[in-house]
Amino acid sequence: MTRVRRVLLVILLAAVLGVRLIGRFGDEDDAADKANDTGPSGASAITVRDAWVHAIAGSSGITGAFMIIENSGGAADRLLSAGVSAEIAGAVEIHETTVGEDQAMRMRPVEGVDVPAGGSVKLEPGGIHLMLLDMKRDLTPGETLTLTLTFASGVQLEVSASVRAPE
Ligand SMILES: [Cu+2]
Structure with a gap:
């Protein structure tokens, strides 16, 4: 049982970290979009x-x-x-x-x-x-x-x- 919990915890952690990584990339995409809107400045x-x-x-x-x-x-x-x-x-x-x-x-x-x-x-x-x-x-x-x-x-x-x- 504890082993299952440990595995679940690892999966949860990976999910949280994954979301954070995706979030970061999302921010960069937003920045890129803004740059495209204004053109090279x-x-x-x-x-x-x-x-x-x-x-x-x-x-x-x-x-x-x-x-x-x-x-x-x-x-x-x-x-x-x-x-x-x-x-x-x-x-x-x-x-x-x-x-x-x-x-x-x-x-x-x-x-x-x-x-x-x-x-x-x-x-x-x-x-x-x-x-x-x-x-x-x-x-x-x-x-x-x-x-x-x-x-x-x-x-x-x-x-x-x-x-x-x-x-
Ligand atoms: Cu150095």
């Missing part, structure tokens, strides 16, 4: 939300920045580079996380990140992220950094990212 099609940076202390030297980049326009775009004040970090790279045959997680720089027309891309821990290197000081939860993102379309965005403590 040029320079302001790219927006960023939920930008945050991992807090660091004790001169760990590097940290990660994460966000959701949305493209409401009719043309694909591509994040080419990111920057931050030289008082904060010496360099910013775009990284992807890969899992090797030995199951170890590694990061490597990538040339850019595609943001599809009417779509979005999520930069997140364990996935694509911005890597701040050669950190000049600690980052304390509650403070805000300004990141500059440069896209292939020529769009340059200033993004406010809040510093958050590790969970």
Whole structure:
């Protein structure tokens, strides 16, 4: 009996997760429809939300920045580079996380990140992220950094990212 219940619970969980996934795709479809209604709007099609940076202390030297980049326009775009004040970090790279045959997680720089027309891309821990290197000081939860993102379309965005403590 308990086994049956456990199986039912798993099916229920899968159903809930499935619905949530479908819900997300639904939202993206809506965004795409809106973009189609207004047509390609040029320079302001790219927006960023939920930008945050991992807090660091004790001169760990590097940290990660994460966000959701949305493209409401009719043309694909591509994040080419990111920057931050030289008082904060010496360099910013775009990284992807890969899992090797030995199951170890590694990061490597990538040339850019595609943001599809009417779509979005999520930069997140364990996935694509911005890597701040050669950190000049600690980052304390509650403070805000300004990141500059440069896209292939020529769009340059200033993004406010809040510093958050590790969970
Ligand atoms: Cu990295």
